[in-house]
Amino acid sequence: MHIQFSTFLDGAEWTHTNPALGAIRTGSVGLQSHLEGRLGLAPNSVPQSDRILEMQRILTMLDTPDAYFHESLQADPFATARHLLQRRDELVYAGWDGGALTEGGRRLDCLASIEKQAVGALHGPADNLLLVRNRLISWKSKLTKAQQAGPGIKGLRLTAIELCQDRSYYHPVWQSILDLLEQIGVSIHERALPDAQHEDRNSGYGKVEEKKAAEARTQPRAKSTAKAANVGLPGSGVTNLKQLQARFAGEEASRAGSKKSVGKLHPQEQKKENEAAGADLLALNEDDQSLLRISGHDEWSLAIHLAAYLAADPERNRDLAIIAANSEVLDAALAEFGLPPIGTGNVGATSVAEVMEIWLQLIWRARDKSLILAFLAHPLCPMSGSIRWPLISALADSDPNKSADWSQATELRTFLDEASLQSSTESQQMIAQRLDWLHMQCRSRVHLNPGFALLLETCKKLKTMVERQPVEGWAQLRRYIRTVAPSGSSRIAGAGPWRIVDHPGQLTDPCTTLIWWGFQDETLSSLYWSPEERKALESAGCSLESLEPARREREAARNAIRLTAANVLFYDTQTSAGESAFVHPFWDEIAAAFGAKQVGRLIRSPERAEDSKLAGRTITTIEDSVLEAPAPVDQIAVTALEPRSHFSYSSMTALLGCPAKYGFHYLLGLKSSPAVPDPKEHNILGSLAHLIVDRLIQTDPAISEAKAIAGAQKLFDETLPSALPNLLLPERNAERLVLRERMSRAVGHLMRTMQEQGLQFLESEQAINRTWKGAGGEEIPITGRIDLTLRDSGGRSAAVDLKWQNSSRRRRTEIEEGEALQLATYAWLLSEENEEPGAAYYMLKQNELLAASGMQSLQTVHAPEIGSTLNEIWQRATNSLEQSIEDLKKGHLPVSGVIQERESRDRGHTLAKVQKNLKEELRNRGEMYVSPECQYCSYGNLCGQNGGFDERY
Ligand code: SF4
Structure with missing residues (x-):
């Protein structure tokens, strides 16, 4: 038997050479399993969830107030057990025999006492590997001289191992196993990288x-x-x-x-x-497309681009290799071009845990409408669409007179009507009942989606686990779910001409073109061991890994590049699942070779027309070939664009920033689906801070700092369960305490600042409505709600807007540049004849009072330079507002963000420069520039900002 071995080869299917009897390619799991079989070992394979419960049992038994893990165990028994088990396994891999270690510190002492107590009950894959090593040592000691000189031990049925990685990058335990195999007659050699060049x-x-x-x-x-x-x-x-x-x-x-x-x-x-070493920067060949990074705003536009590239020349796909860890989105795009799916990644791995969590969380939050909606709208909800969708639309309707028809879902309705939990026995029954219901529903749907089969399996496992170790609350149940939820089943690959791997380390033979789909950063996590612990472990003969995982990754990527003859295309996205995503660190290698200035020229956008010729192919997008070219300007009936009869600060900035956004939101009323996730936590915290200030100051306008802090903490504790229940999860205890402290001190500091500055409280959350008369004679009501209305020592009123933001820089710049439109609006709303009120931002996190014009008499520690008076700002804003309303009435709805982006590209300027020029131009005309803020806008896919605006405008 000949084995090709690399850490990355577990699960790898592709090899460029013909398959042969007696030769296999495998990773650590495969080789371990082969050796266990040949050495006559019957490995103990206890499920990980059982091992965690066993660890939890041992910790409970050993727990004393002085125990190393005592406080963690009290706060979160399951997570503590899981973490210590992970530590223990790493030590076993490093060669630890479970014995006490001298001068290793409390943690190693604690792990040694756990191991003593466990008496083998924590046995797992790491222990099995050590058994393999020990058995090899014993076989070696029994080798006769003739065997040592001859072909080694026949029973192993292993003659040669070809290493696909540098030998020094294997885990130390594997290095010692390889040494032993060599000593008992197995030929071990490093594979030379095939020459693609x-x-x-x-x-x-x-x-x-x-x-x-x-x-x-x-x-x-x-x-x-x-x-x-x-x-x-x-x-x-x-x-x-x-x-x-x-x-x-x-x-x-x-x-x-x-x-x-x-x-x-x-x-x-x-x-x-x-x-x-005198290695200079490589000189970039500008006309060459052999090495390119296609970087897009979202995964879908990239997927369409790659599918179009593959469809452009099917014949040349034969010698093409694709690295794709998860091809779910790409497969959908390939289907649009009639190409077979890549089929990597897992089906429903996250979805199963997600739907299970939503469903079981309803036991504790049965009347939470957003949770019910989330369950009904989930792709793995095992109820038929004809029942779910009418319920969704009825529940999402804000009209209290409309009620949902539950006649088709009576059992679900009964669950939701059940009273909240009273005892843990009750919770066991309810969990079992809900799991049975889910199990039954899924059984009839497994043929529709492989995810239902996974969900079915998870129901069974979770029920067994809960029966074995009852749960004490939602937090614990959630951890159980995360532990038993599957890593997913493999997707199904179509019969494509290309070769597919899911990691660069699996590429071991040359190809002509290499495509790396999902060229994103994946953080490699590793456990920290202190220098004392490392020293104690080394003295006991244990070898911990340190930087090797990162080095293995790097070597794998380098080799994949070296195996490619003609073209390498990296595809990476800037956002993934709504979050910012970052390019793979291997890009730094390329940047180090070409230099930071040049490497940017290797980056392309999937939307750019000039890239229709890419790496030797001419790409035709599906839109070009199937759809008619859209009109350059979409015409909307003028009557649809009648501005609203009144404005608020928000609608005014929407119109001034991007009329299209204003149109989508305020005229057409397009809103996010009711089934989308809850608003961002940061915004909720901001509202919570406002609410606390409002309640405290209403009760006692002259409240002292100390009382304000105590009151804020009380209100924080009372309001959090309804405002932000996620922060109550045990694993977020520390975060919650820090936030509580920070928010209460901020509120206390605000009260002290008001007193020190002689600011008298007049009103909070004051709603004001004032009519603005335009130059053309029209009258438009403008409304606003001012967080705090105060009076300064000179008797003048002032509007203060509270901000819970991470930095005060943006607000300070607004004031300095004369762009503080929100303050100008509030000051205008507050102004009466012959009075010029002041206005300021109060930055709660930074404890800074940033005063704009009209409050200069205050001794503000953080006073910014004033760019314009509030009155001047208001004048410029209303000039722009008048102009925008006129344009709107004529049927013009400019998509400002896209227009500015396009101008930046056409002129070769940065977006910031285009916006700065525009700001100056408008200021010279007596108007005001407001940024469209596309990064916070939800209409990017609709207006074309998120891909494809070249084709639309
Ligand atoms: S994404 Fe930008 S351009 Fe598009 S509607 Fe929103 S603000 Fe306007």
């Missing part, structure tokens, strides 16, 4: 780089003078990819010469090393 080598460029590296090894290291110099390439026509490959090959040769392992350095260290 013969043409390149013939051109001589690769040799030049390697020669340079060899010279650098023989010469004393001089300080580099070529830091910024782009040294020219030897000969023209050398692609960027070939340069990079030659650079990697040169570095490998250099390290091999200096007995360091390949790719052992951090990119920054690598950069320094390159400089010291």
Whole structure:
């Protein structure tokens, strides 16, 4: 038996060579399983959830007030058990035998006492691997001299292992197993990277780089003078990819010469090393597309781009390899082009845990409408659409006279009507009952979606677990769900011409084109061990890994690039599931080779028309081929654009910032679905801070700082369960306490500031309505709600807006640049004849009072420079408002964000510069610029900002 072995090969299917009897490719799990079989070991395979419960039992038994884990166990028994089990397993992998360790500190002492108590009950995969190692040691000791000189032990049925990674990157325990196998006659050798670059080598460029590296090894290291110099390439026509490959090959040769392992350095260290070795920045070939990064705003536009690229030349897809850890979105795009799915990633892994959590959480929050909606609208809700959707629309309707018809879902209605839990026995019954219901519903739907089969399986496991160890509340049940929820089942791949891997380390043979889908940062987590603990473990002969996981990843990516003959395309998205996403750290390697200035030119957007010719193919998007080209300007009936009869500060800024946004929101009334997740926690915290200030100041306007802090803490505790129940989860205890402290101190400081500045409280949450008369004679009511209305020592009134924001910079700049429209609006609303009220922001988190015009008499510690008076700002704003209303009446609804983006691209300016110019231009005309703030707008997909605006406008 010959085995090709690498840490990344578990689950890998593709090999470029023909399959052969007696040869397999496998990762650590596969090799461990093979060795266990051959060595006659019957591994103990206890489910992880059972091991955690066992650990929890042991911890409870050992718990004393002085125990190392005591407080954590009290706060969260399940998480504490899971964490300590993880620690314990890492130690076992490092070679720990469970014995006491001298001078290792409290944590290692604690783990040793747990192990003593466990007497093998915590046995898991790490222990099994150590059994393999020990059995090999015993076999080795029994080898006869003849066997040592001959073919080794026949029983192993293993003659050779080919390592696909640098041997030093395997985990120490695997290194020792490989050593033992070698000693008992198995041939172990490192696999040479197949050469994808013969043409390149013939051109001589690769040799030049390697020669340079060899010279650098023989010469004393001089300080580099070529830091910024782009040294020219030897000969023209050398692609960027070939340069990079030659650079990697040169570095490998250099390290091999200096007995360091390949790719052992951090990119920054690598950069320094390159400089010291005289390795200059590579000179970018501007016309070449062999190495490109396609970076898009969202995954869908990227998926369409890649599908179009693959559809452009099906014949050339035969020698193409795709790295894709999760192809769910890409598969949908491929289907639109009639191409087979890639089929990587898991089906429903997250969804199963999600729907299970929503469903069981309803036991505690049965009357939570948003939770019921979330369950009904979930793709894995096991009820038929004809029942769910009428219920969703009835529940989402804000009209109290309309009620949902539950006649088709009586059992669900009964569950929701049940009284809240009284005891833990009751909760056990309810959980079992709900799981049975879910199980029954899923049984008839497994043929519709593989996710239902996973959900069915999870119901069974969870029920067993809950029966074994009753839960004490929702937090504990949630952890059980997370533990038993499956990692998902594999998606189904179609018969495509390309080769598919889900990690660069699985690519072991050359290809012509390499596509890396999902070129995103995936944080590698590792446990921290203190220097004392490491020292104690080393003295006991244990070997912990430190930076090896990151180095393994880096080597895998480098090798994948070196195996590609012609083109590498990286696809990465800037947002994923609504959150910011970051590019894979391997991009830093490429940036270190080409330099920060040049590397940006390797980045393309999926929307840009000039990229329709990409890496040797001409891309035709599905829109181009199927749909008619849209009209350059969409016409909307003028009557639909009649502005609203009144304005607030929010609707005014929406109109001034982006009339299209105003139109979508205020004229057409387009709102987010009621079934989308709750608003952002940050916004809720802001509202909570407002509510606390309002309640305290209404009760006692002259409240002292100390009383305000105590009162704020009480209100925080009382309001949190309804405002933000998620913060009550045990794992967020620390976060909640910090927030409580921070918010109460901020409120206390606000009260002190008011007293120190002689500000008298007049009103809070004051609603004001005032009519504004335009130059054309029209009268428009403007409404506003002022957080705090105060009176200063000079008898003048002032509006204060409270802000719960992470930085005060933006608000300070607004005042300095004369753009504080919110303050100007409130001051105008508050003003009466012959009075010029003041206005200020109070930044709660920073404890800063930022006063604008009209409050300069205050001794504000953080007073910004004043750019314009509030009156001037208001004048400019209303000039713009008048103009925007006129445009609206004529049927013009400019999509400002898109227009500004396009201008920035057409002129080659940054967006900030375009906006600055616009601001100056409007100011010169006596008007006001308001940013469209596309990053916070929910209409980006509708207006074309999130992909595809080139085609629309
Ligand atoms: S995303 Fe930007 S351009 Fe589009 S509607 Fe929103 S604010 Fe306007």
